[in-house]
Every structure is written in C-alpha cells, then in structure tokens.
Amino acid sequence: MARKLLKAYVSKNQLMFGEKTMRKTKSIALGIALAVGTFTASGAMAATTLENVKEKGHLQCGVTTGLPGFSQPDEKGNWTGIDVDTCRAVAAAIFGDASAVEFTPLTAKERFTALQSGEIDMLSRNTTWTLTRDASLGLNFAGVNYYDGQGFLINKDIGVDDALQLDGASICIQAGTTTELNLSDYFRAKGMEFKPIVFDTSEQTVQGFSAGRCDVLTSDRSQLAALRSKLSDPSAAKILPNTISKEPLGPVVRQGDDQWFNIVKWVLSVQINAEELGVTSANADDMLKSDNPNIQRLLGTDGDMGAKLGLPDDFGHKVVKLVGNYGEMYDRNVGPDTPLGLDRGINALWTDGGIMYAPPVR
Amino acid sequence: MAESTMKPPKKALSPVKWMREHLFSTWYNALLTLAVGYLLVTSVGPLLNWLLFEANFQGQDASDCTGAGACWLFISQRLNFFIYGFYPDELQWRVDAMFLLLAIAFVPQFIERFPGRKWLGIFGMTGLPIIGYFLIPGGTFGLEVVESTKWGGLMLTLILAYIGILASLPIGILLALGRRSEMPIIRGLSVVFIEVWRAVPLITVLFMASVMLPLFLPEGVNFEKLARALIGITLWQSAYMAEVIRGGLQAIPRGQYEAADALGLGYWRKMGLVILPQALKMVIPGIVNTFISLFKDTTLVLIIGLFDVLGTVQSTVTDPAWQNVAIEGYVFVAFCFWVFCFGISRYSQNLERKLDTGHKT
Amino acid sequence: MGNPMTEQTQTSNATPSEQDNTGKKSDIIRVEGMHKWYGDFHVLKDLNLTVAQGERIVICGPSGSGKSTFIRCINRLEEHQQGKIIVDDVELTDDVRQIDTVRREVGMVFQHFNLFPHLTVLENCCLSPIWVRKIPRKEAEATAMEYLERVKIPDQALKYPGQLSGGQQQRVAIARALCMKPKIMLFDEPTSALDPEMIKEVLDVMIELAGSGMTMLCVTHEMGFAKTVADRVIFMDGGEIVEEAPPHEFFTNPREARTQKFLQQILAH
Numbered sequence: 008m009a010r011k012l013l014k015a016y017v018s019k020n021q022l023m024f025g026e027k028t029m030r031k032t033k034s035i036a037l038g039i040a041l042a043v044g045t046f047t048a049s050g051a052m053a054a055t056t057l058e059n060v061k062e063k064g065h066l067q068c069g070v071t072t073g074l075p076g077f078s079q080p081d082e083k084g085n086w087t088g089i090d091v092d093t094c095r096a097v098a099a100a101i102f103g104d105a106s107a108v109e110f111t112p113l114t115a116k117e118r119f120t121a122l123q124s125g126e127i128d129m130l131s132r133n134t135t136w137t138l139t140r141d142a143s144l145g146l147n148f149a150g151v152n153y154y155d156g157q158g159f160l161i162n163k164d165i166g167v168d169d170a171l172q173l174d175g176a177s178i179c180i181q182a183g184t185t186t187e188l189n190l191s192d193y194f195r196a197k198g199m200e201f202k203p204i205v206f207d208t209s210e211q212t213v214q215g216f217s218a219g220r221c222d223v224l225t226s227d228r229s230q231l232a233a234l235r236s237k238l239s240d241p242s243a244a245k246i247l248p249n250t251i252s253k254e255p256l257g258p259v260v261r262q263g264d265d266q267w268f269n270i271v272k273w274v275l276s277v278q279i280n281a282e283e284l285g286v287t288s289a290n291a292d293d294m295l296k297s298d299n300p301n302i303q304r305l306l307g308t309d310g311d312m313g314a315k316l317g318l319p320d321d322f323g324h325k326v327v328k329l330v331g332n333y334g335e336m337y338d339r340n341v342g343p344d345t346p347l348g349l350d351r352g353i354n355a356l357w358t359d360g361g362i363m364y365a366p367p368v369r
Numbered sequence: 370m371a372e373s374t375m376k377p378p379k380k381a382l383s384p385v386k387w388m389r390e391h392l393f394s395t396w397y398n399a400l401l402t403l404a405v406g407y408l409l410v411t412s413v414g415p416l417l418n419w420l421l422f423e424a425n426f427q428g429q430d431a432s433d434c435t436g437a438g439a440c441w442l443f444i445s446q447r448l449n450f451f452i453y454g455f456y457p458d459e460l461q462w463r464v465d466a467m468f469l470l471l472a473i474a475f476v477p478q479f480i481e482r483f484p485g486r487k488w489l490g491i492f493g494m495t496g497l498p499i500i501g502y503f504l505i506p507g508g509t510f511g512l513e514v515v516e517s518t519k520w521g522g523l524m525l526t527l528i529l530a531y532i533g534i535l536a537s538l539p540i541g542i543l544l545a546l547g548r549r550s551e552m553p554i555i556r557g558l559s560v561v562f563i564e565v566w567r568a569v570p571l572i573t574v575l576f577m578a579s580v581m582l583p584l585f586l587p588e589g590v591n592f593e594k595l596a597r598a599l600i601g602i603t604l605w606q607s608a609y610m611a612e613v614i615r616g617g618l619q620a621i622p623r624g625q626y627e628a629a630d631a632l633g634l635g636y637w638r639k640m641g642l643v644i645l646p647q648a649l650k651m652v653i654p655g656i657v658n659t660f661i662s663l664f665k666d667t668t669l670v671l672i673i674g675l676f677d678v679l680g681t682v683q684s685t686v687t688d689p690a691w692q693n694v695a696i697e698g699y700v701f702v703a704f705c706f707w708v709f710c711f712g713i714s715r716y717s718q719n720l721e722r723k724l725d726t727g728h729k730t
Numbered sequence: 731m732g733n734p735m736t737e738q739t740q741t742s743n744a745t746p747s748e749q750d751n752t753g754k755k756s757d758i759i760r761v762e763g764m765h766k767w768y769g770d771f772h773v774l775k776d777l778n779l780t781v782a783q784g785e786r787i788v789i790c791g792p793s794g795s796g797k798s799t800f801i802r803c804i805n806r807l808e809e810h811q812q813g814k815i816i817v818d819d820v821e822l823t824d825d826v827r828q829i830d831t832v833r834r835e836v837g838m839v840f841q842h843f844n845l846f847p848h849l850t851v852l853e854n855c856c857l858s859p860i861w862v863r864k865i866p867r868k869e870a871e872a873t874a875m876e877y878l879e880r881v882k883i884p885d886q887a888l889k890y891p892g893q894l895s896g897g898q899q900q901r902v903a904i905a906r907a908l909c910m911k912p913k914i915m916l917f918d919e920p921t922s923a924l925d926p927e928m929i930k931e932v933l934d935v936m937i938e939l940a941g942s943g944m945t946m947l948c949v950t951h952e953m954g955f956a957k958t959v960a961d962r963v964i965f966m967d968g969g970e971i972v973e974e975a976p977p978h979e980f981f982t983n984p985r986e987a988r989t990q991k992f993l994q995q996i997l998a999h
C-alpha cells in the first residue's frame with residue numbers, strides 16, 4: 008500500500024507538472040523514487056517480474072498506439088515494428104516463443120504510469136532515454152534499439168539548405184513530445200526566432216504542413232521520411248541534414264528488479280552481438296556447430312550464460328532464430344527496403360562506422 | 370352518418386405548380402433555389418465520383434489504388450481489424466454471434482407489427498448483455514479466455530456505448546430520484562455526485578481512470594483498463610442522465626403524485642408505476658440525445674490507448690505503405706457512427722410514437 | 731373536546747365520554763384538537779370531528795378556508811402538526827406503514843381527476859388493487875369492470891383518460907378509488923372543474939354511492955347534493971369549523987353570522 012502511494016506521488020508530479028517542471032522537483036522525486044526502489048527490492052515476498060511473467064505465460068509489453076516502423080498494427084491486426092520486435096525477442100528468450108507477448112497500446116502520457124503500476128512488464132515505446140526519466144521516475148532504461156535525433160522537413164520553395172537559415176520560420180510540431188522542448192532549446196541557443204504551430208496528432212501535423220500552414224515540419228528523423236511520403240507531392244519537400252537533438256530510444260523496465268533489467272538489457276545485446284558475429288535467423292541452427300567460442304556462448308552451446316540471467320541457456324539461439332539479429336530487425340521494420348526507407352546511419356554496428364555497440368556475452 | 374363518408378379535400382399539385390409554389394415563390398427564393406441547386410450539382414458529382422465511380426475496391430496492396438477516387442481497398446483489407454481489433458480470428462464467431470443477437474433484438478424494433486418485438490427488445494436489454502458477459506471474455510463454459518486488451522474496433526465501440534447506455538439509465542434514475550428525495554442526506558449525496566461528475570469533462574474522467582486510479586487501488590486489486598474506463602464512462606453518463614430525468618420528474622404535475630399516494634401505492638410503486646413511466650416518456654428526446662452523444666464520446670477512449678473503431682483506423686492510416694488514406698479512414702468511421710446514431714434516433718422516434726397515448730395530463 | 735357543536739351532533743350516535751369502547755367501533759374517523767401550519771401560516775385551528783361509519787358529511791366554506799387541507803390531512807396527503815387523527819382505529823403519525831394502512835382504506839377523488847394518462851381506464855382502476863392489495867389481475871379486472879358499470883362507463887374501459895370528457899374522467903376517478911374497496915371516500919370539489927351538463931352525471935354516481943352506505947366526506951358547493959344526501963353539513967371559515975348541523979337545520983336555520991352570510995352568497999347564484 009505504501010509503495011502504491013509513493014508511486015502515486017511520483018506519477019502525480021509527472022502528470023501535473025509535466026516533465027519540464029519536474030526537473031525542479033527532481034530532488035524530492037529522486038528521493039521518493041529511491042524509496043520506491045527500496046520498497047520494490049525489499050519486497051522479497053513479492054514474486055519477481057520474471058516469475059510473474061512465467062506464471063502469466065506471456066510478456067505484457069507497452070507500445071505506441073501506432074507509429075510506422077516502431078509499433079503499428081498491420082492489416083491483420085498483428086503488431087509490427089522494431090519496438091515490437093524488441094518485445095518479441097524478450098518473449099523468445101523466456102518462453103522460446105516469440106508470440107508469447109501481448110501488447111498494450113499506450114499514449115505518451117500513460118506510458119510511464121503503466122510501467123510503474125505493473126500494468127505492463129516492459130515499455131518499448133519510442134521512448135527517449137533522458138536523465139530525468141531514468142533517475143526520477145522509478146524506471147531504468149535497458150539499452151538503445153534506435154539512435155534517433157530530431158530533424159526538419161522543409162518546403163523546397165523556401166530555398167533553405169541548413170537549419171541555421173530557419174530564423175523566423177513557422178514550424179509545425181506535434182504536441183506533448185520532447186520535440187517541442189528541443190526545438191525551442193535549439194533556436195534559443197542559436198539566437199533565432201520561430202513561430203510554433205502545434206498539432207495534436209502526427210497526421211494533423213502533416214496536413215498542416217501540406218496545406219502550407221508552416222514552412223517547416225519538425226519531428227524525430229525516423230519519422231520524417233514517412234511523413235514526407237504522406238505529402239501530396241513528396242518531391243516538393245526535403246529533409247535537412249541537421250540533427251538538433253539526441254533521441255536514443257530504447258526499452259524501459261521498472262526500477263528495483265535487477266534480474267529483469269538484466270534480461271531485457273542482454274536480450275538486446277545478444278541481438279547486436281549476433282549481427283556482429285554474423286549469426287542470423289536463417290543460419291542460427293547451422294551456427295550451433297560453430298567452433299567460434301563467442302558464437303558458442305551466444306547460442307548457449309557452451310557455458311551457462313542463460314542460467315546467470317535466470318533464463319534457459321539456449322536463450323540466445325531462440326532470440327536470433329525467432330526474431331533475428333539487430334540488423335535483421337532493423338531492415339525488416341525501418342530499413343531501406345521498407346516504406347520508411349531509413350539508412351543504417353549511426354545505427355550501423357561500430358565495426359561499420361556506426362555507434363551500435365554491445366558489451367560482449369562472456 | 371353523413372359526415373363519416375366525407376373526406377378532407379385533397380391538395381394535389383402538378384410538379385410545375387409544386388415547384389412554383391415551393392421553390393420559386395418569390396425572386397429571392399428563386400435565387401436561393403438556383404444557388405443551392407448549383408452547389409448541389411457541382412459538389413454531388415465529384416463526391417460520388419470519389420466515393421464510388423472512380424474509387425478502388427479491388428486489388429492486393431497500395432499499388433492497386435490507381436483510380437482518382439477513394440482507396441477503399443485500404444479499408445476492406447483492414448476491415449477485420451477495424452471491426453474486431455485484436456480479437457483472435459478463430460474466436461471471432463463469438464463476436465459475430467453477439468452482432469447477430471444485437472440485430473435480432475433491435476432490427477425488428479423498426480418493423481411495425483413484428484411479432485414479439487417487445488420481448489426481443491427486452492431480451493436486448495437483459496439477456497443480451499448477460500450472454501455477452503460470458504461469451505466475449507470467455508473463461509467459462511469451456512470458452513477460451515480473450516483478455517480485454519485484445520478487444521477493439523467497432524466491437525469495442527459498441528461494448529463501451531452499450532454498457533454505458535444500459536448502466537447509466539438505472540443509475541441516472543436513482544440519482545434523479547435521490548436529488549428530489551425528502552431525505553437530506555440522500556439528496557445531498559445525489560447533488561454532490563451529479564454536480565461533481567457533470568463538472569468534469571469525459572476526457573479527464575478517462576484519463577483519471579486510466580492513469581490515476583491504478584495507483585490508488587490497494588495492492589493486488591488490478592482492474593483492467595477497459596473496466597476502469599467503463600466505470601468512468603458509466604458514472605459520468607449517469608450524472609447527465611440524472612439531470613435529464615429530473616427534468617421529466619419535475620414536469621409531472623403534483624396531482625399525479627397525490628393520486629398515487631392516495632391509492633396507497635407507496636414510494637417505489639408510485640415512482641415505478643406512475644411517475645417514471647410518464648417522466649421517462651416525456652424526456653425520451655433528451656435521453657436519446659445523451660445516448661447519441663455518449664456513443665460518439667466513446668471515441669475519446671483512444672486517448673487512453675484503447676482501440677475503438679476510431680483508434681484502430683487512426684493507428685493504421687499512418688502506415689507509410691499507403692498514400693493519404695486518412696480521408697478514407699475517417700469517412701469509414703463517420704459512416705459507422707452515422708449508421709448507429711441514426712438507428713438510435715429512429716428507434717427513439719418509433720418509441721415516442723408508440724408510447725404516445727394522445728393526450729397530456 | 732369541550733366544543734359544544736361537536737357534542738350536539740354526537741347525540742345521534744353516542745357521547746364519546748360515556749362509551750369509549752363501543753364508540754370507537756362505530757366512529758371511523760376521529761379528529762381531536764388538530765392544528766396545521768404552512769410555515770408560519772396557521773391554516774387549521776383546533777379541529778374536532780367524529781365521523782361514524784356510514785355517515786355522509788358535506789364540508790363547505792369560502793375559498794381558502796382550509797377545506798381541502800382538512801380532508802387531505804385525513805389520508806395524510808398533508809401532515810398535521812398538533813392533535814390527533816385516528817382513521818379506522820389507526821392513528822396517523824410519521825410511521826409510513828400506518829400511513830399506507832390508512833390510505834388503503836381511504837379513497838380520494840380530486841377536483842382535477844388526476845387519472846394516470848399513460849394507463850387505460852381499466853389499468854387505472856386495476857393498478858392499486860393488483861400492486862397494493864395483491865389481487866390477481868383477472869379478479870381485479872372483473873372488479874374494475876363492475877365499478878365501471880356502476881359509474882356507467884364500461885364501454886370506455888380500454889380508452890386512455892385523454893380520450894374522455896371531464897365528466898367521464900371524474901367517474902373513472904371515482905371507480906378507481908372504489909376498486910380498492912375503501913371504507914371511506916373523500917371528495918375534494920369533484921364537480922367544480924366540470925361543465926354544468928357533466929356535473930349531474932357525477933353527482934348521480936355520488937348519490938348512488940351514498941345510498942350504498944359508504945362513509946363519505948365531500949367538500950362541495952353543490953347545495954342540492956348536500957340537502958339530499960348529507961347527514962351533516964360542516965361549515966369552515968378561516969381554518970376553523972364554524973358550524974356543524976344536519977342539512978335541514980343548516981340551510982333553514984344557520985346559527986352563526988358567517989354561515990348566514992356564506993349561504994346568502996351561494997344561494998344568490
């Protein structure tokens with residue numbers, strides 16, 4: 008009960024003051040979050056998240072209410088997207104079944120409370136890893152499955168090639184995201200002015216841009232290409248090269264259950280390592296015979312890596328075989344051959360000039 | 370008698386005369402007629418072209434939407450999702466069965482003289498929800514469980530609206546009676562309840578139900594989000610309903626209360642047999658109005674991540690594989706809502722006519 | 731108690747001070763020292779009345795004198811604040827069960843009929859017998875038809891009140907009250923909302939009812955009715971019972987000045 012109330016307090020802050028104000032109340036909230044953590048950790052009698060998930064027989068995963076490439080229902084109503092696959096990989100690791108997961112669509116406002124209150128086991132919802140969120144909400148970010156950043160889509164007519172030339176521009180934004188804040192930070196830092204035109208949904212934002220209500224549309228870069236393709240004349244618009252913010256997106260878990268935190272963190276790491284080691288869903292079975300010790304540990308033919316996490320030793324094999332390595336997950340959902348058509352860019356492996364780097368399975 | 374064979378004189382007009390009388394009676398009426406006619410001719414044609422003649426109905430994927438008109442292919446491909454949400458395919462017969470029962474119970478209400486339609490209507494308001502209570506979630510009678518998180522689309526819209534409507538009526542009646550009660554505590558509580566809920570927008574109620582409530586519930590008590598939303602919608606709607614019904618109660622002349630008292634009916638029978646039947650009949654238009662607005666207000670659940678029919682459409686129109694299908698999506702949703710809201714409104718008109726005993730007190 | 735007028739009329743039955751026990755048996759209504767206020771307004775002042783079983787009483791008086799209020803106290807449509815009202819050996823207090831018991835035995839007919847417009851004539855008549863007396867529907871309907879015949883409108887049984895004339899409606903209202911087989915009937919100006927040609931049909935029914943031995947309290951200005959039917963006429967003014975006498979005496983030889991003045995006005999019409 009006490010724990011519930013504390014959590015209530017934390018999220019009430021979050022709801023009532025918004026994230027910006029929350030920085031001011033950070034110290035209080037931090038203390039409370041710590042207390043929450045302690046309570047959760049000391050709740051030894053309470054079952055762990057892993058036990059709960061196993062007992063339920065499925066993983067409950069929070070996703071967006073529909074964001075192309077990240078999580079969106081397809082025509083059959085099946086969830087698809089890179090955030091969705093991140094959840095499926097965890098299910099595959101626990102149950103050896105990538106479909107043992109149920110999705111809870113969450114709005115941006117609901118996402119953290121849903122996790123705090125235990126409604127979901129993990130959150131994989133296009134969520135930017137920031138200090139405030141990590142430290143004061145009783146949450147832990149378990150890694151990054153997509154390095155995003157905020158960018159601009161402009162009308163070619165205004166003849167601009169760089170964001171620094173945008174002084175005085177009218178800019179269409181979607182309300183309630185980190186996007187709004189980044190934009191004003193950027194313009195203030197550069198000593199420029201802008202006229203914000205705020206819309207409620209991304210659909211309306213595009214329509215506003217399309218109708219000429221603004222010269223510029225700003226959003227996370229991962230979405231800009233998709234938004235551009237929605238325009239009646241996509242060739243009349245272009246994406247500027249500037250990235251004005253860092254938006255590392257990744258899965259989130261409740262603070263206080265280290266085992267669960269490790270599971271989610273290492274399932275993602277296994278996918279990234281698998282790509283680095285050339286293990287794919289297609290060759291995962293053949294690779295079981297590999298004599299590369301790194302691959303053997305990854306797939307569980309050698310060592311007891313799984314047991315250390317409370318998982319079956321072959322969890323890596325199941326993850327890669329059933330969901331694929333990171334590259335496959337990327338290409339399938341957001342890569343160049345998808346409607347989003349995003350190049351790997353900084354999301355390429357560190358060995359390929361990107362920053363996608365996972366600690367070793369050892 | 371002689372009068373009985375006499376008929377009122379008929380007022381038959383030839384089309385030309387009719388037009389002259391109704392459309393071109395004065396120069397400004399004529400102008401108006403021409404202007405409206407011009408608008409109709411210029412807008413109806415393109416609209417029909419877009420909706421039907423140049424629309425695309427068949428094909429496999431987005432590339433088959435080549436015509437200039439609407440891309441209904443997008444809707445037809447996702448129809449299953451828009452109607453059932455994430456409800457598993459092989460269990461959708463359960464939802465179909467409920468749709469069928471709903472039709473059996475309510476379609477006859479539009480057919481004058483359909484045998485036993487009154488009983489079908491009563492079944493629709495009692496048996497039907499009970500069957501649905503067991504059939505849709507499963508878990509009993511060997512039915513496989515389908516969690517409420519998997520319900521969605523039109524089915525969810527109907528569940529929300531139907532339960533909201535059905536439950537808010539009796540609660541609203543009790544609140545209205547409470548507000549007119551002579552017992553100060555009951556009256557006070559009713560007034561507070563009604564005024565508090567009525568003063569809050571539904572969107573806030575839903576948000577509280579989805580975000581705040583779970584945190585204040587004792588550990589271990591975990592309501593599903595849908596249940597919380599339903600309770601919120603029902604209580605909010607009851608407050609409105611109570612005020613509509615109170616209007617009806619106030620319009621009943623005092624003599625009716627006194628006559629019922631003098632017959633020794635006692636409070637509940639007085640209300641149930643004499644006052645409420647008249648009061649409710651009197652406020653049918655108001656009740657139906659709140660029903661219709663509730664039906665439409667259920668779309669607000671999409672802000673708490675429940676996928677009603679609008680939610681399912683909204684979550685998929687952003688699919689980058691399809692170009693600009695948002696209009697088709699919203700037209701489809703509008704059509705769904707129009708069908709049901711128009712149905713409710715027609716039904717209420719039928720009901721009003723049927724209950725009309727000709728004369729007021 | 732010491733009201734001389736009350737005691738005088740009591741002589742036709744029995745003096746209550748002498749025969750408490752047997753007196754109660756035949757006295758179906760007893761009102762003792764009853765007062766009523768509306769807020770600060772003292773409407774009824776020290777009313778005393780005893781009505782024997784089968785007695786027919788007409789109450790008259792100028793408008794606003796408290797006649798309606800008085801008879802509405804007898805079935806507790808209005809609450810009195812002081813004194814006693816005992817109806818059929820049941821005292822009217824705040825006790826809801828007692829009130830319901832009394833109301834079951836007391837029928838009432840209103841000036842404006844107050845039929846239930848959403849029910850047919852027959853349903854109006856059966857409602858209370860079925861729900862309060864728990865009589866089977868068939869039986870209740872048969873009884874209702876009997877009474878509708880008695881008030882001479884059996885052919886209107888399936889119509890709605892809105893389809894009847896005022897006189898017909900008032901007769902239905904009488905039948906509806908009778909269907910509960912009450913021991914007492916209260917009438918509050920039953921004819922004053924009717925056109926002259928309809929008054930007679932209602933009065934005829936009331937006269938017939940009086941002949942059957944029903945205890946009746948009628949507020950009415952129909953002096954003809956009072957003369958033929960009443961055992962006693964009560965004159966009220968300013969919330970008080972001013973005079974109480976058998977009709978012959980009342981009309982020919984009123985004792986109080988206020989009564990005389992009232993009668994002059996009425997008979998002048």
Ligand SMILES: Nc1ncnc2c1ncn2[C@@H]1O[C@H](COP(=O)(O)OP(=O)(O)OP(=O)(O)O)[C@@H](O)[C@H]1O
Pocket residue numbers: 768771773791792793794795796797798799800
């Ligand atoms: N609910 C009420 N509140 C306050 N005063 C009332 C109320 N009802 C009646 N009165 C007052 O009480 C007095 C008696 O009213 P009552 O209706 O009993 O008169 P009445 O003798 O029946 O008159 P009438 O012949 O016009 O029907 C009147 O002065 C009236 O204004």
Ligand SMILES: N[C@@H](CCC(=O)N[C@@H](CS)C(=O)NCC(=O)O)C(=O)O
Pocket residue numbers: 071072073074113114115133134135181183184185186209226227230254256
């Ligand atoms: N990554 C940012 C923004 C995430 C965000 O809300 N993005 C929008 C699109 S740019 C979104 O998710 N929209 C769909 C939805 O709300 O379901 C954050 O964590 O605040």
Ligand SMILES: [Mg+2]
Pocket residue numbers: 797798799918919
């Ligand atoms: Mg009166």
